[in-house]
Structures are given as structure tokens and as C-alpha cells.
Amino acid sequence: MSAYPTEVNRMRIVEIKAVKDENLNVKTIFFEDDLCSSAEAGQFVMVWIPGVDEIPLTLSSIGSRSKDGLSSVTVAEVGEATRALRGMEAGELIGVRGPFGNHFETVSRGGRALVVGGGIGMASLMPLIERLVENDVETTVLFGVKSRSNLLFMERLGELSAQGRIRLLVTTEDGTYGAEGLVTEAAEKVLSSGRFDVVYSCGPEAMMYKIFGLAEKLGIPVQLSLERIIRCAIGICGSCVVGPYRVCRDGPIFTSDRLRVIRDFGRFRRDFNGRKTPI
């Protein structure tokens, strides 16, 4: 295991340059940071919310590739830290360590990729989709949410779709936008009707488990982004262990060969005390 350069793990205090409400529960926070600017799609950072906590969040945009040079994280409110971060505004300060972990590997030019996102999982997939498009990969994006009010990144996705650079299919469980049903049902149809070189996915683990099963039957390699409790982010504390791997160092992106040996994948995760809890 090679060590991260000290610089990556050193906390930098950065100013929030802008915020964008993606929907009623999700906000994107933009900031400037040299290391995040040169991150790869799928990597995450540890964000310190002063006086509250430090939490892992994926980079939803990467400075060197965004029009305004800013990087961002996109946060869905689920508890104390995410609530506090979602309440922050431009001009306030946060701490950032990272970027950490491995990243999505893009399929080669001219290849065909299926990207399947569920809810906030789309945050990790946005920089990947933009990279695939840049690399002339034929990209189909399936994005599933519960209801229309849970949609996010629709401007970025809509622009790529309108330019004909991605094929975009949205599903809502209640049928209020796009096709009614689960994104896994749409994935099953799309996978049976087309040829893909790779499937990328991020979202609820039960969803990714189903996607993995579908891809395995068809012999298509996957790259999935897994979540476990992350504390140190540099491979020391063991809180993110999944099978023989640590999500913070060996992941968060896992390929088919690794997923096959993670017996907990789709079944169990460990809580803050290390106890296994069903997914």
C-alpha cells in the first residue's frame, strides 16, 4: 500500500464560493481547491463541518474540468452533519481532506457504456459521464428516483442529452417523471436490447446488487461505487472494511472480480460499532 502524499491528507480550509439547491433535500456546495481540481471521477473527500463532524462526500464536479474552475460536493440531508452542511451558504468555511480512493476507469474511445444512478448516487457519476462524453464513448444514462421532486443534476444531464451526447432515461417509482418503475427494471430492458462494454453504477446497494447480477448473467464487467462508514479515509482505522478490502483505499470503486469475493455485498454493512446490519 503506497502512502498518500501528506498534502492530500492535510485539511485545507476553503471558502464556499457558491451553492445550488438541487432539490428540497439536496444541495451542491462549490469551492476552490488545487488538489480536488486534479481529482479523478469517483474519488471522494472528507468534508469537515466546523463544530459538527467530518463526513465523506464524493466530488460531484472537478475544478479542472468545470467551466468556472470550481470543484463541488453534493449533499443529501440524512442526519446531523449533512443537515448542517446543507444549511451552509456562500462565504462560509469548510475543511477538506483528499481526494481519496480509486476512481472509475473509462472505457476506451468508441466503446459503449451504461451508467445507472440511483438518487444521490448520481453525484459520483456526473464527472464520469462528462469524462465518457469527452472520450467519445457511446453513453446511455439511466437515472432512477422515487418521485419528480427527488430529481437532481437535470440541467447538466439535460444539456448533454439535448446535444445528443448521451441517451438519457429517467425513471420515477410513482410515475411523476419519465418512465414509471424501478431503474433496475429499465436496466434489465436496456441491457437485453443492446451491447455494452461496461456498466457503471452508484446508488442504494440493493439496486447495485441487482445491476451486478444482471451484468454477470450477460458477462459485462461492472464498476460500482460502494459506501461504508469512513473515518480516517487513509486505510488505518478499519471502519470501512468490506470483505478483504477497505472502501477508503481499495475503493470506493469496485470491479466485478472484487465484488465476486465480497460476501457482504448486497447483504450486510457494519455500523459505527462494527456490528453487521442487513442492507
Ligand SMILES: Cc1cc2nc3c(=O)[nH]c(=O)nc-3n(C[C@H](O)[C@H](O)[C@H](O)COP(=O)(O)OP(=O)(O)OC[C@H]3O[C@@H](n4cnc5c(N)ncnc54)[C@H](O)[C@@H]3O)c2cc1C
Ligand atoms: C465514499 C462515500 C461517498 C459518499 N458520497 C456522498 C455524497 O456525494 N453525497 C451524500 O449526500 N452522501 C454521500 N455519502 C454518505 C454520507 O457520507 C453520509 O450520508 C453522511 O456521513 C451522514 O452523516 P450525518 O451526520 O448527516 O448522518 P448520521 O445520522 O450520522 O448517519 C446517517 C447514516 O449515514 C451513514 N453515515 C454516517 N456517517 C458516515 C460516515 N462517516 N461514513 C459513511 N457513512 C456514514 C450511515 O449509513 C448512517 O446510518 C458518501 C459516503 C461514502 C462512504
Ligand code: FES
Ligand atoms: S476509513 Fe479508516 S480504514 Fe477506511
